[in-house]
Amino acid sequence: MSRAPELHLEIDRTSDVALPVQIIRGIRAAVAGGRLTPGDRLPSARALAASLGTARGTVDSAYAQLATEGYVVQRPRSGTVIDPDLPATALARPPAPVPRPRARRRPIRLDLRPGGGGDSPSTDPQFRAAWRRALDLPPGPPDPLGEHRLREAIAEHLRTMRGMVVDAAEVVVTAGSRDGLALVLAATGVTRVAVEDPGFPGLRRALRGVEAVPVPVDELGLSPHGLARAVHPGDAGVGRAIAEDWPAAALVTPNHQFPYGTAMPVGRRVELCGTAADAGVLLLEDDYDSEARYLGPAVPPLFDSAPGGGVVHLGTFSTVLTSAVGTGYLVARGRAGDRIRAARENLGPAVSPLLQTAVAEYLTSGGLRRRITRGRARLRAAEPVAAEYAGLPGLVRRGRDLVIETDESGARNAHRRLAAHGIVVGDLASGWSGEAGRHGLVVARSAAAPERLREALALIAESLGEGAGTPGRVRWADPGPVTG
Numbered sequence: 001m002s003r004a005p006e007l008h009l010e011i012d013r014t015s016d017v018a019l020p021v022q023i024i025r026g027i028r029a030a031v032a033g034g035r036l037t038p039g040d041r042l043p044s045a046r047a048l049a050a051s052l053g054t055a056r057g058t059v060d061s062a063y064a065q066l067a068t069e070g071y072v073v074q075r076p077r078s079g080t081v082i083d084p085d086l087p088a089t090a091l092a093r094p095p096a097p098v099p100r101p102r103a104r105r106r107p108i109r110l111d112l113r114p115g116g117g118g119d120s121p122s123t124d125p126q127f128r129a130a131w132r133r134a135l136d137l138p139p140g141p142p143d144p145l146g147e148h149r150l151r152e153a154i155a156e157h158l159r160t161m162r163g164m165v166v167d168a169a170e171v172v173v174t175a176g177s178r179d180g181l182a183l184v185l186a187a188t189g190v191t192r193v194a195v196e197d198p199g200f201p202g203l204r205r206a207l208r209g210v211e212a213v214p215v216p217v218d219e220l221g222l223s224p225h226g227l228a229r230a231v232h233p234g235d236a237g238v239g240r241a242i243a244e245d246w247p248a249a250a251l252v253t254p255n256h257q258f259p260y261g262t263a264m265p266v267g268r269r270v271e272l273c274g275t276a277a278d279a280g281v282l283l284l285e286d287d288y289d290s291e292a293r294y295l296g297p298a299v300p301p302l303f304d305s306a307p308g309g310g311v312v313h314l315g316t317f318s319t320v321l322t323s324a325v326g327t328g329y330l331v332a333r334g335r336a337g338d339r340i341r342a343a344r345e346n347l348g349p350a351v352s353p354l355l356q357t358a359v360a361e362y363l364t365s366g367g368l369r370r371r372i373t374r375g376r377a378r379l380r381a382a383e384p385v386a387a388e389y390a391g392l393p394g395l396v397r398r399g400r401d402l403v404i405e406t407d408e409s410g411a412r413n414a415h416r417r418l419a420a421h422g423i424v425v426g427d428l429a430s431g432w433s434g435e436a437g438r439h440g441l442v443v444a445r446s447a448a449a450p451e452r453l454r455e456a457l458a459l460i461a462e463s464l465g466e467g468a469g470t471p472g473r474v475r476w477a478d479p480g481p482v483t484g
Contacts, residue, residue, distance in 0.1 A: 109422030126367035146173025187343035198431030221264035309334020
């Protein structure tokens with residue numbers, strides 16, 4: 001039997017070179033470099049497509065071209081193998097490339113990209129104390145679903161901070177939102193995911209091996225009609241409840257629509273849940289920025305609008321504890337919850353029990369609540385600074401982030417100016433799945449002290465005054481100053 005070595009290929013979706021050509025070149029190089037030898041079996045087109053996050057047809061096309069060139073042979077029930085009779089001239093190893101010096105990158109001094117968690121929790125005395133207490137607690141057998149004390153602490157956190165009444169048994173501990181999303185997709189078998197367009201790019205980047213279908217967003221949020229058409233083109237399946245499986249899922253951020261921070265009103269929530277139930281769509285609620293609200297009542301999660309289990313709630317502590325902690329959770333009920341818990345039990349714990357215990361101690365001691373309070377205080381302190389720049393062309397002030405719309409060259413110039421000073425901000429264009437609908441900057445204003453935020457905004461104002469074009473028309477009306 002021919003051996004099947006690991007095939008490590010890299011593809012660049014920003015390159016002008018077509019993906020099949022990149023795959024062909026990668027396999028040729030592996031043969032020339034001796035990583036693949038005559039008789040070696042290549043992965044199936046389906047498996048390679050899944051690992052690269054491409055369509056199967058892309059790999060089929062590459063394999064067919066390699067077969068035409070004589071690099072591989074394709075046989076029924078034997079798969080695709082490197083031609084055992086490949087000429088020696090194809091196996092000549094190229095000379096080792098001369099390493100080029102790496103370009104020196106300016107260190108990041110101030111990170112104002114949305115979705116971050118501000119300062120490291122290692123500087124928080126209460127977090128350090130939680131670690132010490134965790135070391136003193138006797139370890140027990142690890143629970144694949146998460147340590148019980150952490151699941152109880154998360155349930156209490158959701159009750160006090162989000163108004164969600166959930167049982168600890170409905171909580172599954174994850175290594176963050178991306179791990180939670182991967183778990184849901186693996187457990188449910190969903191292969192098509194509708195995504196908001198525009199939408200927060202965080203979890204959308206983690207959709208590997210599934211089809212991502214952009215759905216338009218209006219001033220109320222994700223369009224239910226657009227969702228139905230994305231799942232069932234031609235309305236063929238709308239109105240037909242799916243009893244056993246979900247043909248698709250939808251990734252939504254109802255409580256903080258990217259980039260303008262609007263929240264989905266209750267009428268749209270009810271309509272969206274009804275459409276999703278009729279179309280057999282599992283709603284995946286990414287509650288990535290809920291803790292940033294500091295005025296007015298908390299917006300209830302979409303999870304509460306579908307008590308029967310049609311919504312999986314995805315949460316993470318990365319936005320308040322930084323991604324270094326690598327801990328999150330999901331809440332699921334009904335059929336989806338049963339499948340997700342079964343998958344998690346098969347895979348084992350996502351986070352070390354010691355880290356889970358430390359996070360549980362931090363939650364139960366009130367450390368996280370006080371950290372969130374400090375973050376909200378920074379957000380309030382940032383409001384007068386943002387008001388100083390209210391006349392900045394294209395500025396939209398709402399929620400945790402400031403959006404500054406401009407043209408493409410203006411955005412590029414501003415990013416360059418900020419990078420020269422060690423400052424990074426979000427890119428507005430990244431919110432669209434295809435061609436960017438708008439260009440500009442997204443600034444997480446609660447991630448820095450007022451004087452640091454003022455420094456960044458001053459640099460942005462200077463850069464926009466040095467040849468930036470007129471910003472495009474704001475997609476929706478400027479909602480005005482922050483209200484929550």
